[in-house]
Amino acid sequence: MNIRKTLATLGISALVGLSAAQAVAAGTIKIGSFLAVTGPAAFLGDPELKTLQMYIDEINTKGGVNGMQLELVHYDTGGKAKEAVGFAKRLIKKDRVDVIVGGSTSGSTLAVIPLVEKDRIPFISLAGSVKIIDPVKKWVFKVPHTDRMAAAKIFEDMKKRGIKRIALISGSGGFGKSGRSQVLALAPEQGIEVVSDESYGAKDTDMTAQLTKIRNTDAQAILCFGFGTGPAIVTKNVRQLGIELPLYQSHGVASKKFIELAGAAAEGVRLPASALLVADKLPASDPQKGLLLAYKQRFESKYGPVSTFGGHAYDGLMITVRAIERAGGTDKAKVRDEIEKTRGFIGTGGIFNMSPTDHLGLDLSAFKMLEIKHGDWTIVE
Amino acid sequence: MKRLRGLFLLTLLVVILPLLFPDNYYVTVVAVSAALHAILAVGLNLLMGYAGLISLGHAAFFGIGAYTSGIVTTRFGLDPWSAMAAGMLLTGTIAFVMARPILRLKGHYLAMATLGLGIIVQIVLVQTEELTGGPDGLGGIPPLSLFGWEVDSDLRWYMLMSAVMLLVVWLALNIIDSRSGRALRALHGSEVAAEMMGIDTTVTKTGVFVVAALSASLAGSLFAHQQAFISPDSFNFFFSIELVTMVVLGGMASTFGAVFGAFVLTFLPELLVIFEDYEVMIFGAILMLMMIFLPQGLFVGLRDLLRRLLQQQRAPAPAPVVPAGEDKHDAA
Structure with missing residues (x-):
C-alpha cells in the first residue's frame, strides 16, 4: 500500500470515527464551564473545577440525568475577563452547550452577561458580586452569597x-x-x-x-x-x-x-x-449538616482541604441537574424556568429559594x- | 495598481470566507477578534516597525477609546458614532501632548515611559469608580447601528470589523508609500541622517505616534460596542505585550506582517485549546521555534523564502528584487 492510499484510508476512518462520536454525543447533556483554574484567582477556579468533575463523574456512573450522560466542556480563563468572553462564545457557538455553570470571578461573569442574555442560554455564575443578579437578568443566576x-x-x-x-x-x-x-x-x-x-x-x-x-x-x-x-x-x-x-x-x-x-x-x-x-460544629438538627459533611469528606478524601468555593460549584451543578430533570430535557427556555422555580434546595451555601425577582435565593440565615x-x-x- | 496587490488579495479572502463558511465559529467569531487585533497591530507597526519607536503601552490608547465610547454612550446618552469620534479626539489629544516629552527618549527609556503610560491609564480606569465602574467594569453599552442597520449578529460584526481593518491597512500602506512614510524609514535608519536631509524628526515622530493612537482608539470603540461590557483588565500591560508580539511575530516593517501576526496569535490559542493543560506550554514552544527559525518574522520570512524558491525555478535567476524598505527588520 502506498502512502497516498494509507492516508486516504486514515482519513476515511477518521471521518467514520467522527460521525460515530457525534452519534454518541446526541444522547448527552453538555454542561459548559469557564473557570479561573490558573492565575491569581486559581484558589477559586481550582476547587470549582475539581468539584464539577467529581460530581459529574458520579452522576454519570449512576446512570446520568433522565437517562442521558453529562459531558463537561471547560476552559481556563486565568481570571481574565476578556478570555472569559472568548470562551463563553466558544461554549455557546462552537461547543453548543446546553447550560453554563462557571465564572469564578465577578469580573468574568459580568463580562459574559451581555452575551448570555443575547444568545439565551441558562447561566449559573459562581461569583460574588451582587451586580450579577441585581437588577435581575432573565438568563443569569448565581449561587454564592453576595457582598x-x-x-x-x-x-x-x-x-x-x-x-x-x-x-x-x-x-x-x-x-x-x-x-x-x-x-x-x-x-x-x-x-x-x-x-x-x-x-x-x-x-x-x-x-x-x-x-x-x-x-x-x-x-x-x-x-x-x-x-x-x-x-x-x-x-x-x-x-x-x-x-x-x-x-x-x-x-x-x-x-x-x-x-x-x-x-x-x-x-x-x-x-x-x-x-x-x-x-462538624453544627447542631445535628441543622438541615445542611448531612450534606456539608458528605461533601467535605468526599472532597478531602480526593483533593485535600475543602473550601467554600468548590461548594458553590456543587450548588450550581446540582441546581442545574435538578432543573433538567424537572424540565424533562435540555430545552433552554424550560431549563431556565425550572432553575427559577428552585425551592428548598439544600446546598453547601444555604437553602435556596429562587423566584422571578430573586435569582440567588439565599437569605441572611445562609x-x-x-x-x-x-x-x-x-x-x- | 501593483502596489495594492496585497490589499486586493486580503479583501478577496475577507469576502470569500463568510460566503463559504457562513456559520463557522472560526470565521464569524474568532476572525472578528483577529481583525480587531489586526487594526491594533497595523497601527503599532507604523510606530514600531517603520519608525523604530517601541511602545509597551499601546493598550492604554485602546482602553481610552473603549472607555470614552462606553462612558459617553451609557452615561450621557450620546450616539455611538459621535462617541467614537469623541474617543478619537481625546486619544489624539492625549497622544499629541504626550508625544513631545515621551519621544525625546530612546531605546529602553522610551520603552519604560510608554510602559508607565500604560500603567497610569490602567490605574485611572480602576480608581475612578464613579465614572468607569472600577474593577467591576462598565456594562450596558449599546450596539452600533449603520443607517438603521443594527450591527448585532456575529456575521454583521465580521463585515464591519473586516471593513474597518481593510480601511486601516489601506491607510497604512498609503502612509508608508508617501513622503512622510519615507521620512519615517529614514528616521528608523538614523535620526541624525534624517535631520541632515531636512526631515523635521519631531513632527514626524509626533505624527506617527498620534496616528497609531488614533487607530487604537478606533479599535477600542468598536471593541466596547461589540462586547457591550468592558473592564480595565482588557487593557492591561499584558495586552500591550501581546500586541508587540503580534507585530514582531508577523515581521516588523511589513503591514501585512502585522495583519498576519494578529491572525496567528488570535487563532493559535483557539486551536491549542484541545491540549488543555499543555496549551500554554505548546503555545510558548511554537513562538520560540518561530522566532529561532524565522527571526525576521513569520510573514516576512515565509515571503522571502517563497520568493527565493520561485526565482531558483525561473533560471537563470536575476538578482533578487526586494522592494526597498519592506525588509528593514533588523532593529527594534
Whole structure:
C-alpha cells in the first residue's frame, strides 16, 4: 500500500470515527464551564473545577440525568475577563452547550452577561458580586452569597453588641472595592455611621498608617473588607498597635489560610461565612449538616482541604441537574424556568429559594457569624 | 495598481470566507477578534516597525477609546458614532501632548515611559469608580447601528470589523508609500541622517505616534460596542505585550506582517485549546521555534523564502528584487 492510499484510508476512518462520536454525543447533556483554574484567582477556579468533575463523574456512573450522560466542556480563563468572553462564545457557538455553570470571578461573569442574555442560554455564575443578579437578568443566576449580604450580616452582629460607629478599611481590588461600596450604601439604613474610610493596595505589606488614623477616631469597631494577604496584615497590625476594638473581617478570608497567616492576632476576629467551614460544629438538627459533611469528606478524601468555593460549584451543578430533570430535557427556555422555580434546595451555601425577582435565593440565615478562638472557627450565637 | 496587490488579495479572502463558511465559529467569531487585533497591530507597526519607536503601552490608547465610547454612550446618552469620534479626539489629544516629552527618549527609556503610560491609564480606569465602574467594569453599552442597520449578529460584526481593518491597512500602506512614510524609514535608519536631509524628526515622530493612537482608539470603540461590557483588565500591560508580539511575530516593517501576526496569535490559542493543560506550554514552544527559525518574522520570512524558491525555478535567476524598505527588520 502506498502512502497516498494509507492516508486516504486514515482519513476515511477518521471521518467514520467522527460521525460515530457525534452519534454518541446526541444522547448527552453538555454542561459548559469557564473557570479561573490558573492565575491569581486559581484558589477559586481550582476547587470549582475539581468539584464539577467529581460530581459529574458520579452522576454519570449512576446512570446520568433522565437517562442521558453529562459531558463537561471547560476552559481556563486565568481570571481574565476578556478570555472569559472568548470562551463563553466558544461554549455557546462552537461547543453548543446546553447550560453554563462557571465564572469564578465577578469580573468574568459580568463580562459574559451581555452575551448570555443575547444568545439565551441558562447561566449559573459562581461569583460574588451582587451586580450579577441585581437588577435581575432573565438568563443569569448565581449561587454564592453576595457582598451585600456579608455587610448586612456583619451589621446585624454589630447592632447586637451595640456598635454604632465603625472604621472601614478595604482592599483596592475588585472584591474590596465592591464590598466597600456595599458597606457605605447599607450603613445608613442600618443606623451605623462609618467614621473612617481607609483603603490599602493589593501589594501593601504594612497598614499601620491607615490604622493609626483609625485609632484617632471614635470608632467602636473596625471592619476590613478584602481577600488574600491584606486582611491578615491588617489583623496583625491592629494587634501590634494595641488597638482593643473588635475587628470584623469579610467572608473573603473564610479559609484556614487566613488563620495561618494572621497567627495569634486572629484570636477574637469575627466574620460571616458559609456553614461549610464549621460543618462538624453544627447542631445535628441543622438541615445542611448531612450534606456539608458528605461533601467535605468526599472532597478531602480526593483533593485535600475543602473550601467554600468548590461548594458553590456543587450548588450550581446540582441546581442545574435538578432543573433538567424537572424540565424533562435540555430545552433552554424550560431549563431556565425550572432553575427559577428552585425551592428548598439544600446546598453547601444555604437553602435556596429562587423566584422571578430573586435569582440567588439565599437569605441572611445562609451566613453563619464565626469567631476565631484558639486558632479555629466557632459559631457565634 | 501593483502596489495594492496585497490589499486586493486580503479583501478577496475577507469576502470569500463568510460566503463559504457562513456559520463557522472560526470565521464569524474568532476572525472578528483577529481583525480587531489586526487594526491594533497595523497601527503599532507604523510606530514600531517603520519608525523604530517601541511602545509597551499601546493598550492604554485602546482602553481610552473603549472607555470614552462606553462612558459617553451609557452615561450621557450620546450616539455611538459621535462617541467614537469623541474617543478619537481625546486619544489624539492625549497622544499629541504626550508625544513631545515621551519621544525625546530612546531605546529602553522610551520603552519604560510608554510602559508607565500604560500603567497610569490602567490605574485611572480602576480608581475612578464613579465614572468607569472600577474593577467591576462598565456594562450596558449599546450596539452600533449603520443607517438603521443594527450591527448585532456575529456575521454583521465580521463585515464591519473586516471593513474597518481593510480601511486601516489601506491607510497604512498609503502612509508608508508617501513622503512622510519615507521620512519615517529614514528616521528608523538614523535620526541624525534624517535631520541632515531636512526631515523635521519631531513632527514626524509626533505624527506617527498620534496616528497609531488614533487607530487604537478606533479599535477600542468598536471593541466596547461589540462586547457591550468592558473592564480595565482588557487593557492591561499584558495586552500591550501581546500586541508587540503580534507585530514582531508577523515581521516588523511589513503591514501585512502585522495583519498576519494578529491572525496567528488570535487563532493559535483557539486551536491549542484541545491540549488543555499543555496549551500554554505548546503555545510558548511554537513562538520560540518561530522566532529561532524565522527571526525576521513569520510573514516576512515565509515571503522571502517563497520568493527565493520561485526565482531558483525561473533560471537563470536575476538578482533578487526586494522592494526597498519592506525588509528593514533588523532593529527594534
